[in-house]
Amino acid sequence: MATIAGLLTSPPALAAIVALIVGVATVYATGALRRHVFEADVGLAALCAMKWQDFATLVGSFLGERGLQRSTSERKLGDGGFDLLLERGTSSYLVICKNAGGQQVTPQNVTDLQRTMQHEDAEGALIIACGRADVATLDLARSRGIEVIAGHALWRQIRHLLPYDIRDEAEASARRMRSRRLWIAVGAALLAGALAWAAASGLGSTPDAAVDRPQPAAPRPVAPAVPPAPTAATPVPHAAPSATGTAPGLPDPTLSEAQLETRRATSAMEVRSIPGVDDASWPTKSTLVVSMPASTGAVPDTLLADVCRVLLQYEEQRYTRLQLEVASGVEDQPPTVRWRQCR
Structure with a gap:
C-alpha cells in the first residue's frame, strides 16, 4: 500500500501511469490496430x-x-430474377450480384431468390x-440452401483477383x-500525462511544508543591475526547401487513374x-453531386463543413465543385440545386 501511495503522489510516476492507461484506451476506442478492417x-x-x-x-x-462454370444457355444478365446461371456437372446454380455499397442483403432478397430457385429447379444459389x-x-x-458472401467476407475472398494497383x-x-489513429492515441496519452503531472505537482506543494522552516535574514539592498547593451539581432534562417524540391501538399503525380477513382469512391x-x-x-x-432530403431552410453549414472535411483528405479533390441537390418534397418537381466549393 505504501508503494502504491508513493506512486500516486509522485508526479512522474502518476503521469506515466495515466498516459499508459489513456493511450491504451484510445488505441482500442479508435480501432487503430484493426488494419484489415480499414483495408x-x-x-x-x-x-x-x-x-x-x-x-x-x-x-x-x-x-x-470454385468449379462453377457459366451456363451455355443464351440469356441476358438480370433476366428471370437472377444475374448469373452457373453449372457444376448436371447441377445449376443461380447468382445475384449487388455492387452498390448501400444495398444490404435482406431476408426478402433471400425469400425471393428461394422462389426463383424452385421455379428454375436449381440446386443452389448465391448472393454476392x-x-x-x-x-x-x-x-x-x-437454412434455405443459399450462400451469402457480403461485406468484408467478399473482400477477403475476391481481393486476389483485383488489379495490383487497387489492392496496393x-x-x-x-x-x-x-x-493517424495511433498518433491520436499518442497525443491523448501525452496530454493526459501532462495534466496528471501538473495536478500531482500542485497537490504536493502545500503551504504546510514551510511552517517549521527558519526564516531567512532580510536581504541587503542591492543596486539595480545595469541592463546589458543591446546587441544586433541574429537573423533567423529561412526554412530550407524540401529534399525533393517540390512544395508540400501538391497532389502525387505518380497516382494512376484507377487509384484516383478509388479515392473518389472512398470520398463518396x-x-x-x-x-x-x-x-x-x-x-x-x-x-x-450530394443529394439531401426536402428542407425549408438553407443547406446547414455543419453539413457542408463535414462534406469538405472528407474531400480535403485528398489534395486532388480540394477544388471539387459541390452540386447540392435538395429534394423539393413535391412529386414530379425537380430538386433545388446549389453550387459550393470547399477551397
Missing part, C-alpha cells in the same frame, strides 16, 4: 465504384475458381454483395488510417454516411 472498407469502396457489368464478370471469375448482411439474414439463407491503394490507405462512401445526406456520386472527376 476491407477501402477495397469495398473500389468494388462499389466498378461498373455492374465488370463486377458481375469478376464474380464469375471468382466462382469459376458489397453491402453487409446481418446474422439473421445469414441464418435464414443457410487499399493497403496503403489502411496503413495511413492506422497511423464517407459523404453518404454523413447525417442529412441521402446519396453522393461523381458524375465527373471534378463534380460531386
